[in-house]
Amino acid sequence: MTGMVLLVCCGWTVLLCLSVQAYENIALHKPAWQSSTGLSGGIRLGAERAVDGLYKDLDGNGEECAVSHGGQTAEWRVDLGGARNIHHIVIHFETGKEVWDCPSPGYYGKNCSKECPQNCQDGYCYSVEGTCLDCKPGYIGPRCNQECPDGFYGKNCVKNCSLTCVVPGRCDRVTGRCLGGCQAGWTGDTCEKECLDRQYGYDCAGNCSLTCGDSGKCDKITGHCKGGCRTGWTGDMCDKECSAGVFGKDCAENCSMTCGDPGVCDKVTGHCNRSCLAGWEGDMCQNA
Incomplete structure (x- = not known):
């Protein structure tokens, strides 16, 4: 589960608001604390306002943000109730002031004019140097521009390609699908499934002979009949009268x-x- 955090500043005052864009707000209505609390028209703008789900008015007097009081720094905390995975954080000044971070995901650099690397997960990257927060499956590296090495695939390239691929350990770097099909006796996109009874061969495309001694049962790799042949038939696959x-x-x-x-x-x-x-x-x- 992931969330997005907005920090808003007004002079020496720090306002913190939580915003969510297509991700679950894991801080919503959770216990929050801040080092000091500012006032607006006599109303305390406490830490809980940062997790109340309201963030349309980022004005210093909008009463939708948590406001600290005085000083160049402030501390704000939220108890998420346990270890959580935070996907993206965006920090802003108060409405009308300089933006600390790029206002739209997918961009970085001066004036947020550069697009994040194409293999960043969901298009997100750090707004200064453009390194990815995470990579799409099949890619690794700070800018996610390195394909998985041979024999590996998936998220962070930690999964091994199947040794039952027609070329052992050779698969699609994103999905793990075996390139060129499966070895004899195996089937499935990642060649993880043995042939069913009465099937054999590459991608289990062959049918065992009905003249096998144990009707229709054969070796899943070679197709050779188990238990010999029915009376009147001979050969490894019992295909000869x-x-x-x-x-x-x-x-x-x-x-x-x-x-x-x-x-x-x-x-x-x-x-x-x-x-x-x-x-x-x-x-x-x-x-x-």
């Missing part, structure tokens, strides 16, 4: 030479496709 003359599990058995058409049988069952030779009988012509 038994050749003529053999049948059964892994095509390991020979068709009977006593089939009516010797050596020719059903590739799954081994049954002779025609009648048996004279003197033989049975499905496989095995009985004399």
Whole structure:
């Protein structure tokens, strides 16, 4: 959560107002304190006015700012209730006086004439030297002009590209998406997901053979069937029917030479496709 703070000065008087532009006001209505308190028309302009959410009238007598009394310096505090991340702070003088900081985010330098570096997070940079308050994902350095080194990506370049990218450790410096796809057996933008059952290969684009012994299950990288092949099929991926003359599990058995058409049988069952030779009988012509 982030907030924006406005400091307003009137002579030796310091006025502090809190403003929020597209960020949560984390100081709103929080306990506040200041080293001294000024008056306007007899009204105390205490520290709590800096966190009341009102900041349209920055005039010294506008009663919307906290005002200190006398001296060149003043101290103001707010209790945010714990450690918080403050994204942006803007400091102003009183309305009509010199501006301490650039009035519009995204600029820096003399007369606020220079644009902040393009890779600053949300376009914010320090108003004097132009160094970024934070960097967009994929960039590092004071001015966020350095891309993440090879193998790293994301905010502050602290995340490692996946080693399951098709080129291990090579990914988009902003998103971490693998360039060129995934290694065999993996899928997803960052190649963090293993192939589902019955899928294999690069980006899991291959389907395991339905003739695998354990129907449709195979090695997620190679596609080789697990548990061998269904009867009548052979090969690492069980994609080859038994050749003529053999049948059964892994095509390991020979068709009977006593089939009516010797050596020719059903590739799954081994049954002779025609009648048996004279003197033989049975499905496989095995009985004399």
